[in-house]
Amino acid sequence: MTAIATTSPVPAPRRITRRSLRKLPVTLGIALLLIIEIYPIVWMVLGSFKQQDEFLSEPFWSLPRSWGFDNYISAFVDGGLGRYMLNSVIAVFPSLALIILFGVAAGFVLEVMVWKGRTGVLLLFLAGVMVPAQMLLLPLFTIYYRLHLTGTLLPLIITYTAIGLPLTVFMMATYFRSVPREIFEAAAIDGASIFRIFWSIGLPMVRNAIFTVGLVQFFFIWNDLLISLTFTNTDALRTIQVGLLNFTGQYGAVDYGPTFAGISVNVIGTLIIYLFLNQRVMRGLTAGSVKG
Amino acid sequence: MDRVLGDKRAIILLLGPALLVYTLVMLVPIVWSTGYTFVDGNLIKGFTFVGLDNFFEFFQDSTALQAVWFTVRYAVILTILQVGLGYALSLLYVFALRRGGTFVRTIVFFPVVLPTVAVALLFRRFFEAAPTVGPVNSLLEFIGMNPIDWLGQPGASFWVIILMDLWRSMGFYAVLLYAGLLDIPDDILESARLDGAGGWRLIRTIVLPLSLPVLLSALIFSINGTLKVFDTIVALTNGGPGSTTTPLTLYMFRASFNYGEYGYGSTIAFMLTILCLVVTLFIFRSSRRDLTKG
Numbered sequence: 001m002t003a004i005a006t007t008s009p010v011p012a013p014r015r016i017t018r019r020s021l022r023k024l025p026v027t028l029g030i031a032l033l034l035i036i037e038i039y040p041i042v043w044m045v046l047g048s049f050k051q052q053d054e055f056l057s058e059p060f061w062s063l064p065r066s067w068g069f070d071n072y073i074s075a076f077v078d079g080g081l082g083r084y085m086l087n088s089v090i091a092v093f094p095s096l097a098l099i100i101l102f103g104v105a106a107g108f109v110l111e112v113m114v115w116k117g118r119t120g121v122l123l124l125f126l127a128g129v130m131v132p133a134q135m136l137l138l139p140l141f142t143i144y145y146r147l148h149l150t151g152t153l154l155p156l157i158i159t160y161t162a163i164g165l166p167l168t169v170f171m172m173a174t175y176f177r178s179v180p181r182e183i184f185e186a187a188a189i190d191g192a193s194i195f196r197i198f199w200s201i202g203l204p205m206v207r208n209a210i211f212t213v214g215l216v217q218f219f220f221i222w223n224d225l226l227i228s229l230t231f232t233n234t235d236a237l238r239t240i241q242v243g244l245l246n247f248t249g250q251y252g253a254v255d256y257g258p259t260f261a262g263i264s265v266n267v268i269g270t271l272i273i274y275l276f277l278n279q280r281v282m283r284g285l286t287a288g289s290v291k292g
Numbered sequence: 293m294d295r296v297l298g299d300k301r302a303i304i305l306l307l308g309p310a311l312l313v314y315t316l317v318m319l320v321p322i323v324w325s326t327g328y329t330f331v332d333g334n335l336i337k338g339f340t341f342v343g344l345d346n347f348f349e350f351f352q353d354s355t356a357l358q359a360v361w362f363t364v365r366y367a368v369i370l371t372i373l374q375v376g377l378g379y380a381l382s383l384l385y386v387f388a389l390r391r392g393g394t395f396v397r398t399i400v401f402f403p404v405v406l407p408t409v410a411v412a413l414l415f416r417r418f419f420e421a422a423p424t425v426g427p428v429n430s431l432l433e434f435i436g437m438n439p440i441d442w443l444g445q446p447g448a449s450f451w452v453i454i455l456m457d458l459w460r461s462m463g464f465y466a467v468l469l470y471a472g473l474l475d476i477p478d479d480i481l482e483s484a485r486l487d488g489a490g491g492w493r494l495i496r497t498i499v500l501p502l503s504l505p506v507l508l509s510a511l512i513f514s515i516n517g518t519l520k521v522f523d524t525i526v527a528l529t530n531g532g533p534g535s536t537t538t539p540l541t542l543y544m545f546r547a548s549f550n551y552g553e554y555g556y557g558s559t560i561a562f563m564l565t566i567l568c569l570v571v572t573l574f575i576f577r578s579s580r581r582d583l584t585k586g
Binding site for chain 2: 023026029030033034036037038040043044047055056059060061098101102103105106108109110112113114115121124125128130131132133134135136137138139140141142143145158159161162163165166169184185188192193194195197198219222223224225226229230240241244245256259260263266267270271273274278279281282285286289
């Protein structure tokens with residue numbers, strides 16, 4: 001961008017109109033792009049306020065007749081959305097805490113500490129990113145069944161923790177690599193114990209990175225369908241994603257309003273996080289993919 | 293110093309929990325699942341050893357082969373489209389967007405963070421034909437065409453799935469590739485311009501070769517993700533109509549948990565893993581060759 005700005009001379013007044021005319025297709029294209037990305041969400045929110053007959057008889061672009069929250073109340077009271085959300089929260093946050101705790105410590109050992117075989121262990125973790133989760137489902141199902149864990153949310157917490165670890169360990173190792181080694185070595189020479197180096201020097205230096213990694217994992221776990229579909233066998237255990245899937249199965253063609261309200265509630269949480277932290281989320285998610 | 297940074301007890305304490313959980317919940321099940329491919333049965337019925345029968349069955353099962361074909365077709369088409377579209381957008385970001393660049397990038401990126409289930413349910417309504425007419429069919433009617441029962445036919449369903457994934461992911465790939473494009477040194481672009489290269493020629497001869505590494509990692513990331521597609525399809529078409537949009541992941545899920553065929557389910561999972569490995573290695577190898585040639 002800067003290259004273009006420095007090479008092109010200051011445009012003469014005559015050329016301004018030609019230039020902006022030339023840019024018109026680009027501007028229009030971008031406008032179209034933004035509409036395509038945003039419109040479905042607008043349509044969803046509008047739909048969550050509509051009554052059943054408005055869906056059936058009014059065209060899709062019509063605005064809702066009233067702005068009451070009946071659909072939302074119905075989604076929570078009749079649809080059990082509150083229960084599903086609570087289950088998601090119970091499953092997501094303990095896993096997130098464990099992933100960060102274990103992952104950051106492992107990343108520190110694999111990058112900062114000096115020992116034989118650390119490259120091998122790092123590669124071992126990396127292999128876990130490639131393998132499809134389908135390879136884990138049946139053995140884990142067997143294990144949880146034998147340990148009598150089915151019927152609780154523990155299988156979800158355990159599975160999420162394990163699946164989130166490889167990427168977290170790998171990302172944390174990368175972040176620790178960007179901290180100058182001299183800092184750790186100087187602290188060691190000054191007589192700090194390894195735990196003190198980890199706690200008082202390592203952690204503060206990657207604080208931002210931990211937050212980013214946590215955000216990335218939050219999106220992965222909160223949005224997961226496969227694991228929660230496999231290990232929740234009763235309605236009372238369903239997470240919001242599985243709940244919402246069956247929500248429409250139950251009302252489906254009949255009740256549009258509450259379905260739209262349910263979808264909106266599900267979307268709004270991630271949307272608010274993105275509203276405030278978008279640059280960090282973009283950095284984190286793209287960093288998480290360059291692992292190949 | 294080496295004594296502190298090589299403290300055995302600390303290594304075990306700090307690495308132990310992660311390694312233990314990872315081993316017990318991922319590595320052991322991977323081996324275990326491979327063992328399941330040689331048996332028939334499930335938790336309730338018990339297991340009997342059947343040798344390689346599951347693999348023979350897999351290659352004679354028309355539904356399984358259909359699932360392989362769907363998975364490959366979906367992964368290849370979506371990868372080409374989403375990396376291609378993402379690359380086009382990233383070029384737009386770098387060369388055409390001046391003011392408001394961050395704003396546009398942020399908006400186009402956002403669908404990636406939305407729950408797949410929510411997006412899929414939304415798209416189901418968006419492409420609905422009956423009982424309500426969704427926006428897409430309304431538009432078709434408006435321009436004088438007949439509405440299409442999108443999710444009622446295999447071909448149309450396939451493209452709805454692709455469209456939805458493109459809607460979700462193009463902004464992500466655009467930002468990913470944009471970061472790669474920014475790494476191209478300005479002076480290279482400038483000297484190429486001074487030499488008279490502009491527009492398409494600049495992109496083809498300078499920008500494209502220099503962004504090959506980041507394109508490659510985007511390709512590998514994309515093909516690996518799309519071969520494992522599950523959430524999108526379960527929530528959007530549930531594999532239908534019939535089993536025409538059923539990928540291997542969903543077929544494995546059905547075989548294992550709807551029909552209780554642990555051995556066969558594990559075999560499908562195993563074949564999927566092999567497929568991921570082969571495709572990734574293939575891209576890696578073929579790109580190596582191209583890089584040495586160019």
